[in-house]
Amino acid sequence: GEDVEQSLFLSVREGDSSVINCTYTDSSSTYLYWYKQEPGAGLQLLTYIFSNMDMKQDQRLTVLLNKKDKHLSLRIADTQTGDSAIYFCAESFASGGYNKLIFGAGTRLAVHP
Amino acid sequence: DVKVTQSSRYLVKRTGEKVFLECVQDMDHENMFWYRQDPGLGLRLIYFSYDVKMKEKGDIPEGYSVSREKKERFSLILESASTNQTSMYLCASSWARHTQYFGPGTRLTVL
Numbered sequence: 001g002e003d004v005e006q007s008l009f010l011s012v013r014e015g016d017s018s019v020i021n022c023t024y025t026d027s028s029s030t031y032l033y034w035y036k037q038e039p040g041a042g043l044q045l046l047t048y049i050f051s052n053m054d055m056k057q058d059q060r061l062t063v064l065l066n067k068k069d070k071h072l073s074l075r076i077a078d079t080q081t082g083d084s085a086i087y088f089c090a091e092s093f094a095s096g097g098y099n100k101l102i103f104g105a106g107t108r109l110a111v112h113p
Numbered sequence: 114d115v116k117v118t119q120s121s122r123y124l125v126k127r128t129g130e131k132v133f134l135e136c137v138q139d140m141d142h143e144n145m146f147w148y149r150q151d152p153g154l155g156l157r158l159i160y161f162s163y164d165v166k167m168k169e170k171g172d173i174p175e176g177y178s179v180s181r182e183k184k185e186r187f188s189l190i191l192e193s194a195s196t197n198q199t200s201m202y203l204c205a206s207s208w209a210r211h212t213q214y215f216g217p218g219t220r221l222t223v224l
Contacts, residue, residue, distance in 0.1 A: 008153070033212070042117075042203055043156075043215040088155060097163050098144045099210045103155035 006089050006104035012111055018076040020107045022089030025070060029091040030099065032065060034074045037086045037106070046074070046087070076109075084111045116140070117216035119204055125222045132191040134219050136204030145187035146171075146213060147179065150201040159202075162187055194223045 003025045012018045024032070029051050035043040049056045049063045049072075056063045062075040076083055086106040092099040120135035138145065144163050148156040148171075158171030160179040168179050176198060180188045187206075191198055201220050205213040 004155070030210075031212075035215070040122075040218075040220075042119075042217040043205075045212060045214065048212065090156075094210055096169075097209060098161065098207060099213070100158070101156075101213060103157075105153050105155045 004089055004091055004102050004104040006087075006107045008105060009108050010110070012079050012109070014079060014081060014111055014113050016079055018074075018079045018083065018109055018111075020074045020076075020087050020089075020109065022072040022074075022104055023070055024072065024089070024091040024102070026091055026093055026102070027067075027070065028093050030094060031092045032063075032072050033088075033090040033092065033101070034061075034063065035088045035090065037088065039085075043088065079109075079111050081111050081113075084109055117204055117206055117214055119202075119216040119219050121219050122217060123220050123222075125224065126191075126194050127224050128195060130191075130194050130223075132194050132221065132223075134189040134191075134202055134204075134221070136187045136189070136206075136216055137185050138187075138206040138214075139185065140206065140208070140214075141184065142206035142208045142214075143184070144207045144209070144213075145181065146205040146207075147177075147187070147189045148203045148205065149173065150203055150218070156203060159189065194221075196223050199223045 034046040089104040146161040162181040204216040207213040
């Protein structure tokens with residue numbers, strides 16, 4: 001069945017790069033997503049990558065996709081305290097008229113001075 | 114910008130009460146979803162709706178029902194709340210097979 005795994009916690013120093021990793025099992029995924037959740041808030045779409053791409057860059061964010069190993073990573077350059085949040089990886093695949101999302105448990109990123 | 118709103122940010126109910134969680138989206142999306150979020154488990158799909166009055170069960174529908182009388186509004190109903198339904202509930206909407214956009218969430222506590 002489908003499964004998405006992430007490490008639960010990451011601590012980085014302000015100004016360093018953060019790398020959050022994710023592995024997934026379903027090779028029929030169409031898109032892979034990164035969502036950010038700040039304390040007490042809902043999920044905010046951060047970025048996504050189509051499954052036939054290897055990399056996507058968007059300002060401080062770089063997404064790398066290794067389809068062979070079913071590994072997805074999110075790199076945040078120059079990490080700031082405002083980046084402290086939970087980051088969810090999700091794989092999606094077509095299921096009827098919508099994209100079904102399978103989420104990982106989330107990685108809590110803590111940024112310290 | 115897509116806007117998904119949920120009627121309450123925090124809700125406290127007693128065991129056995131009937132609970133309604135409301136979600137409204139303003140982007141004319143066909144699809145709407147209800148998820149439950151628990152620590153260490155990520156988000157799990159409870160129900161989704163692909164059109165007015167149409168619904169399908171997700172992965173954990175037991176103890177829940179839904180209602181979609183208008184395209185923009187999707188309600189989650191707990192017929193008789195229990196303590197194991199204490200959780201964060203997130204609503205989302207999408208257009209066809211496109212990205213899902215989430216509301217701010219409702220943190221429900223059942224005493």
